Amino acid sequence: MKIGLDIMGGDFAPKAAVLGAIKAYKVLQGHTLVLIGDKEAALSILAENGVSADNFEFVHTTEVIGMGEHPTKAIVQKPDSSISVGFNLLKQGAIQAFSSAGNTGAMLVGAMFSVKAIPGVLRPAIITIVPKLKNGLGILLDVGANADCKPDVLVQFGVLGSLMAQHVYNIDNPRVALMNIGEEEEKGNLLCQATYPLMKTTSLFNFVGNAEGRDLFTDSADVYVCDGFTGNIILKLAESFYGISRKKGIKDDFFDRFNYEQYGGSPILGVNAPVVVGHGISNDEAIKNMVLLSKDMVESDLVNKIASALQ
Amino acid sequence: MKIGLDIMGGDFAPKAAVLGAIKAYKVLQGHTLVLIGDKEAALSILAENGVSADNFEFVHTTEVIGMGEHPTKAIVQKPDSSISVGFNLLKQGAIQAFSSAGNTGAMLVGAMFSVKAIPGVLRPAIITIVPKLKNGLGILLDVGANADCKPDVLVQFGVLGSLMAQHVYNIDNPRVALMNIGEEEEKGNLLCQATYPLMKTTSLFNFVGNAEGRDLFTDSADVYVCDGFTGNIILKLAESFYGISRKKGIKDDFFDRFNYEQYGGSPILGVNAPVVVGHGISNDEAIKNMVLLSKDMVESDLVNKIASALQ
Numbered sequence: 233m234k235i236g237l238d239i240m241g242g243d244f245a246p247k248a249a250v251l252g253a254i255k256a257y258k259v260l261q262g263h264t265l266v267l268i269g270d271k272e273a274a275l276s277i278l279a280e281n282g283v284s285a286d287n288f289e290f291v292h293t294t295e296v297i298g299m300g301e302h303p304t305k306a307i308v309q310k311p312d313s314s315i316s317v318g319f320n321l322l323k324q325g326a327i328q329a330f331s332s333a334g335n336t337g338a339m340l341v342g343a344m345f346s347v348k349a350i351p352g353v354l355r356p357a358i359i360t361i362v363p364k365l366k367n368g369l370g371i372l373l374d375v376g377a378n379a380d381c382k383p384d385v386l387v388q389f390g391v392l393g394s395l396m397a398q399h400v401y402n403i404d405n406p407r408v409a410l411m412n413i414g415e416e417e418e419k420g421n422l423l424c425q426a427t428y429p430l431m432k433t434t435s436l437f438n439f440v441g442n443a444e445g446r447d448l449f450t451d452s453a454d455v456y457v458c459d460g461f462t463g464n465i466i467l468k469l470a471e472s473f474y475g476i477s478r479k480k481g482i483k484d485d486f487f488d489r490f491n492y493e494q495y496g497g498s499p500i501l502g503v504n505a506p507v508v509v510g511h512g513i514s515n516d517e518a519i520k521n522m523v524l525l526s527k528d529m530v531e532s533d534l535v536n537k538i539a540s541a542l543q
Numbered sequence: 544m545k546i547g548l549d550i551m552g553g554d555f556a557p558k559a560a561v562l563g564a565i566k567a568y569k570v571l572q573g574h575t576l577v578l579i580g581d582k583e584a585a586l587s588i589l590a591e592n593g594v595s596a597d598n599f600e601f602v603h604t605t606e607v608i609g610m611g612e613h614p615t616k617a618i619v620q621k622p623d624s625s626i627s628v629g630f631n632l633l634k635q636g637a638i639q640a641f642s643s644a645g646n647t648g649a650m651l652v653g654a655m656f657s658v659k660a661i662p663g664v665l666r667p668a669i670i671t672i673v674p675k676l677k678n679g680l681g682i683l684l685d686v687g688a689n690a691d692c693k694p695d696v697l698v699q700f701g702v703l704g705s706l707m708a709q710h711v712y713n714i715d716n717p718r719v720a721l722m723n724i725g726e727e728e729e730k731g732n733l734l735c736q737a738t739y740p741l742m743k744t745t746s747l748f749n750f751v752g753n754a755e756g757r758d759l760f761t762d763s764a765d766v767y768v769c770d771g772f773t774g775n776i777i778l779k780l781a782e783s784f785y786g787i788s789r790k791k792g793i794k795d796d797f798f799d800r801f802n803y804e805q806y807g808g809s810p811i812l813g814v815n816a817p818v819v820v821g822h823g824i825s826n827d828e829a830i831k832n833m834v835l836l837s838k839d840m841v842e843s844d845l846v847n848k849i850a851s852a853l854q
Binding site for chain 1: 676687690691722724731732733735755756757758759760770771772773775776777778779780781782783784786787788791793795797
């Protein structure tokens with residue numbers, strides 16, 4: 233397997249990305265990491281760390297899409313950017329997965345333009361991992377790809393999240409909940425009121441009803457479905473709690489498990505290849521875990537499982 | 544001033560409510576607390592605590608609206624419930640404010656049926672207080688009265704929140720932000736995209752742009768506006784963080800300031816009298832602060848200020 237990594241993405245690129253690649257290749261066992269970006273910069277960081285360049289493949293690129301750039305414009309206007317080139321390699325099958333801690337919008341647009349949505353998928357979604365108070369994790373989606381959603385799109389998010397939980401995180405018969413503002417079926421905004429009956433009758437996943445904001449970290453469900461507006465606000469609020477607890481020096485296993493570094497990034501689900509977007513502030517540990525997550529996604533054959541479920 | 548308190552509302556009623564009333568009357572200075580509910584029960588709790596019944600007025604009621612009851616049905620079917628009676632007293636002007644730690648929906652419906660929305664107010668809203676990392680507080684609204692909102696309703700929430708911040712919490716020229724999923728004007732769901740231009744051009748408050756989930760506890764704004772679906776999810780998520788930190792024994796000034804007890808409850812803004820809804824688990828301290836908040840709202844003349852702004 234060849235795993236593509238954008239070494240120009242993220243606030244600490246290329247250094248954090250290359251250091252992460254060094255951590256990752258040691259555990260990749262027989263798979264090849266393809267570093268996409270400024271080759272000279274990569275070689276210099278590898279040399280500084282006494283790591284042979286022979287451990288990697290390189291695809292040199294000359295452009296970089298900045299964190300603040302407009303996604304669609306940037307993808308079109310910078311064909312030799314690490315993100316554009318990465319997606320071309322992915323489309324051609326020269327790499328089997330692509331990950332980057334760069335511009336999330338550009339990663340989403342790049343995925344849609346290159347490998348495209350899986351047939352049957354209405355709208356790909358970005359997921360995030362939420363730690364549970366007891367051990368384990370939950371999946372929240374969408375966290376920003378689709379600010380406005382229709383009920384049938386939310387139902388599909390349930391499928392995407394359920395398959396991810398089952399095949400990548402090995403959760404049996406994952407429980408899927410609808411993020412809402414009350415327990416009862418008739419509660420919520422118009423979107424939730426229209427979505428609940430569809431989820432209740434679907435055979436595509438194990439629907440367990442509504443979840444409220446307070447249920448997110450409990451063991452009430454494995455997958456929490458919402459529109460990308462709601463999910464993004466939840467994600468950033470939760471991140472701010474993690475940041476605050478860390479700044480205050482609060483040492484606690486649960487708060488520590490909010491650390492994005494452990495999860496490696498947010499997969500884009502519903503496109504024809506594993507794609508993972510890392511946090512902009514990813515360090516080497518986060519980059520390593522992002523690479524390993526993209527490998528797990530390839531090995532789980534998640535793309536085909538989604539295609540089969542929605543065909 | 545006569546301040547009405549529902550002593551049958553909340554998980555620990557009537558005891559917590561009467562104990563809260565005892566705490567409150569001592570600082571009310573010349574104002575009268577009217578206890579609405581089971582008079583015998585109230586007298587017995589007062590006697591147990593060695594407090595003379597002469598310190599209060601009483602309005603005896605025989606029915607109670609439970610926490611899980613359907614709001615509209617309950618208000619109609621239980622005319623002698625403490626909530627129904629309280630709102631009748633409020634409508635007649637026999638009390639100048641009404642508060643309860645009971646059924647939130649029933650409080651909202653009761654307010655709309657009795658004192659009604661202030662002319663010009665499209666949709667009353669429920670607010671909550673959010674602590675800031677640095678000292679001080681912010682206001683978040685709506686947190687559940689209106690799951691689906693139109694742009695002009697969100698603009699009015701900005702007015703309601705701004706006037707509350709200014710006249711009840713003494714914040715000069717309050718900064719009003721739109722809860723969104725990006726900083727730029729064009730970001731967000733269709734609702735936010737349509738609301739931003741209206742807020743940008745309004746002269747009704749000091750609009751400072753979009754706020755994201757991570758900005759809620761910072762000093763970026765004083766008032767955070769969102770639809771009631773988003774706000775309710777934020778509220779319950781934040782409450783769960785507070786609950787978790789408390790369960791874990793984390794001692795920290797910021798986390799402590801999430802304690803609802805300090806704020807006394809969530810005002811319903813936009814109706815023709817001060818109405819405050821307390822948390823179901825309100826203890827005596829929370830009840831006391833709920834009573835004091837409703838007094839502050841009367842003294843600030845908030846209702847007339849809202850009416851003037853929106854006429």
